[in-house]
Amino acid sequence: TLEDKVAQRTKELEVATAHAYKLAQHDILTGLPNRSLLNQRLKQILAQALRDSTQVACLFLDFDHFKRINDTLGHDAGDQLLQAIAQRLTKAVRESDTVARLGGDEFVLVLPSLGASDATFEVMAVISRVRDSFVEPFQLSDQIPTLTCSIGVAIYPVDAPDVVTLIKQADTAMYAAKESGRNAYQFYTADMNARVQKRLQLETDMRRALQENEFFLVYQPQIEMQTGRPRGVEALLRWRDPERGLVPPAEFIPVAEESGMIQPLGERVLRDACRQVMQWHREGMMLRLSVNLSVQQLQHENWVSVVQGALMESGLSPHYLDLEITESVIITHADKALNTLQRLKHLGVTITIDDFGTGYSSLSYLARLPIHGVKVDQRFVRGLEQNRNDEAIAQAIIALSHSLGLRCTAEGVETDAQFNFLREHGCEEAQGHLITPPLHEREFRGWWQRHEAAFASGKRQADLWQTGST
Known part of the structure; x- marks a missing residue:
C-alpha cells in the first residue's frame, strides 16, 4: 500500500x-x-x-x-x-x-x-x-x-x-x-608556549631566508695526511639571520629536516657547491667535493635526478662528487638506501659514510654497500689524547677501512697529537680546525694559494698548517 x-x-x-x-x-x-x-x-x-x-x-x-x-x-x-x-x-x-x-x-x-x-x-x-x-x-x-x-x-x-x-x-x-x-x-x-612559538618563528624565518638567499656555503679542506696536499673540500651550510646573526647549524638543520625544507635547501647546496668547485677546477684547483646527504634526500624519489642535474648544469665530473651519508641512515633505511646508492654509483658519484663508528652496521652489510670511504667520527678523534677506548676504536676503524679498500678520513682534528696519532696509524685524510676552520670562498682561495706557494718552494711536509704556520 x-x-x-x-x-x-x-x-x-x-x-x-x-x-x-x-x-x-x-x-x-x-x-x-x-x-x-x-x-x-x-x-x-x-x-x-x-x-x-x-x-x-x-x-x-x-x-x-x-x-x-x-x-x-x-x-x-x-x-x-x-x-x-x-x-x-x-x-x-x-x-x-x-x-x-x-x-x-x-x-x-x-x-x-x-x-x-x-x-x-x-x-x-x-x-x-x-x-x-x-x-x-x-x-x-x-x-x-x-x-x-x-x-x-x-x-x-x-x-x-x-x-x-x-x-x-x-x-x-x-x-x-x-x-x-x-x-x-x-x-x-606555562613556559612551553614561548618555546613552541620560538620554534615556529624559526621555521617561518627560515622560509623567508630561503627566498631571500640568507643561506650561504663555507668550505673546509680535506688534506692528504702524508703529504699535506688538499685533496677534497666539504661544503657546509650556514645561515646569517638579519636579527639573530649567525645561527648554529645544530639549531636550524633539525627544523629544516622536520619541516621538509631540507629538500630545497639540499638541492641549492648541491647546485651551488658543484658550480663553485667547477670554477676552482678551471683555475687549476682540482678538488673533490663532499656534500652531506640527509635521510629525507635519500628517500626522495627524484634525488638522483637532482644530483644528475647539478652535475650537468655545473659541468663537474661525477667522480669529483662525494656524497656523505650517516651510518644510522643506512642501517634504518637499508633497502631504500642500497637502491639509491647503487643508482648514484652508476652515475659515477662516490659515497662516504659519515660519523662512522656511531652506528651498528654489520661488516657483511658494509661490504655490500657501494661506498668508497668512511669518516672517523669527531667524538673518537676528540678523545685520542685522553681515552684509550677512543684510540682503540679509531685504530679499528682505520684498519677496517683498509681491509675493505676504503678511503679513511678523520674529521674534527684539532691538535697536533691527534693528527700525528691518526697519520701514524694509516689514516689517509683529515679535516678540522687544526688545518683550518670552514672558510668563505675568497678565504679558501687564499688558503689554497698560500699552500701551493709553500709546496712550490719545496716545503712538502705535512706540518704546513700546524702551530701557527699560516
Missing part, C-alpha cells in the same frame, strides 16, 4: 541520515571519532567535570618519523599502519576514555573523571600501556616497522579552561616531547 511504501521510504531515509551523520563524526579510515566529534564529547566531558569537581586529561600523540615510514612503505601500507595504531590505542585505554584521530598520524586520548589526587597516576598508567602497546613491531606484508610516539599531556582545569585551549596545550606539550628527543612524553607547563 501507499502507507507501507511511505513508511519503508522513511525508514531508508532515517538509516541513510544516521549513516551520513556517523561518517561526518568519524574518521573514515580508522572508524575513530574525528575532530568534530572529539570537540563535542570534550565539551560534554568538561561540563560534567565542572559539576563533579573532577579533572580531565587530554593526551596528544604524534608518531615519530611517521611521514618517513609512510613514504618508505607506500601509502596503502601506511593506511594499514594507521588502522593498526587505532586498534592498539583503543585496547590501551580505559573503557570510559575516548580515542580520536585528528588527521595524519595525530591522535588524541581523553581521560575523564580523574580525581585531583590521582590524576597524574592515572595518566602515567595510560601512557605506560600506550608505549608498551607499540613495543611489538607491526606486521605489514613483507615490512615489519616499529613505531615510537611523542605524547603531550594537558589537564583540565589546571592547564586550560575550555576545549580548544586544552587540545592546544596538549599539542604544545607534544612538541616539547619531540624536542626532548622523541619517544617521550611531557606534561604541559
